[in-house]
Amino acid sequence: MAIQYYVASSLDGFIAAPDDDIDWLISFGMAEFQDHYDAFIADVGAIVMGSSTYAFIVDQGAESWTYGTTPSWVMTSRDLPGIEGADIRFATGEIGPVLAAAADAAAGRNVWVVGGGLVAAQAAEAGLLDELHVTLMPVVLGAGSPLLPVRDRLGPLNLTGTTAFPSGAVELVYEVAARAAG
Template identity: 25%
Template sequence: MRRLLYGMNLSLDGYVAAPGDDLSWSGPSDELFQWWLDQERAISLLLYGRKLWETMSAYWPTGDQQPGATPAQIEFARNWRDTPKVVFSSTVDKVDWNTRLVTDDAVAEITRLKAEDGGPMRVGGAALAGAAMRAGLIDEYAIVTHPVLVGSGTPFFTALDSWANLNLVETRTFPGGVVLTRYETRR
């Protein structure tokens, strides 16, 4: 059975994007970017909602060709292109870069994918992750908290029908006061 991971950068008040989908507050240090790259190398399947897919696919297919791209950014772009992806959307018409589109029930498809043999999957995008969270499908949370309050926007967590008990498995501090807390779901 595959594991499902959910992790993103978020503000101290719990948002992954400020109003207007503003992500300018979440620029990673080189050390944090390397940590994300190391995490992504271990992922065998990326699951995206529409918004995050549009953000990622607008930059990373050619991220290794951008002026001033660091070695880590070059490797991240290559890894992103090579990693199989599934996009969940009823409005996207076409996907590229080792990706397939699912327009049906996201929770049913994620449940099916989890039951398969294979390496870990990462769910990205707050709405899609929220559906997986409510269905009890997420095995691990990586919360990368930036020391900024954005006031409102897209929340990392969704409302749940019942508690989800977690075990703390890692904490780490990055430059600029960014703090990682990683939790596994208690089953």
């Protein structure tokens, strides 16, 4: 079981343009990444995300929860609507107990920290992030929501895998050395 931050980023380290715009990412489509994503999600037993990520997913108007019956936690300080038939739990406060509950619910499978960057940074700063799966997209945004806005250095990171895609995107998989050693 690993706690993983799986995300796409611009080359200059942003996961969304200003105003949380991800049209730049959507423009790449999903076709070339689908098999890779399917292999990743097959090992995920629980999900943790922030309220902005959750609100974006809900605003897309899907008739059902994107992640099926996978237990999902939303870190939030605001009231958000639930989704019928989905196992969604809203949480406040420290991320440690939330990740522990997610790990229990994952039953030996991985926990995916979907995003955004602030939630992933909280996990990293708490020493609870095991892996980073960052797909660098061939675009420079100049500004936006940072990939991993930690307050202090995170590392060293051990590169454990790379995948190049036809569009020029490259996935880098890093193990957080401190977690691997512990």
